[in-house]
Amino acid sequence: MDTILKRHSVRSFSAKSIDDATIEKILHAGMSAPSAMGSKPWHFIVISDRDVMNAVTRIHPYAQMLLQAQRAILVCGDEDAEILPEFFQQNCAAATENVLIAATSFGLGSVWVGLYPNEQYRQDFKRLFNLPNSIEPFALVPLGFSDQTLQPLNRFDSSRVHFNGW
Numbered sequence: 001m002d003t004i005l006k007r008h009s010v011r012s013f014s015a016k017s018i019d020d021a022t023i024e025k026i027l028h029a030g031m032s033a034p035s036a037m038g039s040k041p042w043h044f045i046v047i048s049d050r051d052v053m054n055a056v057t058r059i060h061p062y063a064q065m066l067l068q069a070q071r072a073i074l075v076c077g078d079e080d081a082e083i084l085p086e087f088f089q090q091n092c093a094a095a096t097e098n099v100l101i102a103a104t105s106f107g108l109g110s111v112w113v114g115l116y117p118n119e120q121y122r123q124d125f126k127r128l129f130n131l132p133n134s135i136e137p138f139a140l141v142p143l144g145f146s147d148q149t150l151q152p153l154n155r156f157d158s159s160r161v162h163f164n165g166w
C-alpha cells in the first residue's frame with residue numbers, strides 16, 4: 001500500500017545508473033501481472049542505448065524525459081500469444097502498472113508514456129525497434145533515480161465509491 005501511494009509520475013532524473021539486477025526484478029514484476037486466461041502476451045524491450053533513447057524523443061513528443069532517463073522499458077503485446085484479442089490492452093496495462101509499482105518500490109522514478117492506440121506512434125515504434133508483425137508496442141516506461149523523494153499521496157475520494165449498486 002505504501003508503495004502504491006508513493007507512485008507518481010517522475011519526468012526528470014539524476015545521472016545515477018540503475019543496475020541490471022534491479023531491472024530484472026522490475027521485469028519480474030511486469031510478468032507477474034494478471035492476464036486474461038493466463039495468456040501472458042507481453043514482451044519487454046529494455047532500452048539503455050542513448051542513441052535509441054534520443055531517437056524515441058524524435059518520434060514521441062511527450063517522451064522527452066528519455067533525454068535524462070537511465071533506462072526505459074517498452075511494454076509490447078504479442079497478438080499471436082493473445083488467447084482473447086479483445087483483452088490485449090488490459091493485459092498490457094496490468095503489466096505496465098506492475099512495472100511502475102515495482103520501480104517505485106526500488107526508489108526509482110517512472111512514468112507511463114502512452115503509445116497505444118495512436119497509429120502514428122505504432123508505426124514509428126514498430127520501425128525503430130524492428131518489431132515483428134505480431135508484436136504491438138503498448139507503453140513506454142522511462143526509469144531513473146530522482147532528486148525528489150517520493151512522498152505518499154492521498155487521492156481517496158469517497159464520492160467515487162458505491163455499495164451494492166450506483
Ligand SMILES: Cc1cc2nc3c(=O)[nH]c(=O)nc-3n(C[C@H](O)[C@H](O)[C@H](O)COP(=O)(O)O)c2cc1C
Nearest residue numbers: 007008009010011062063065111112113114115139
Ligand atoms: C494511458 C496513459 C498515457 C500516458 N501518457 C503520458 C505521456 O505520453 N507523457 C507523460 O509525460 N505522461 C503520460 N502519462 C502519465 C499521466 O500524465 C499521469 O499518470 C497523470 O497525470 C497522473 O499523475 P501521476 O502519474 O503522477 O499519478 C500517461 C498515463 C497513462 C495512464
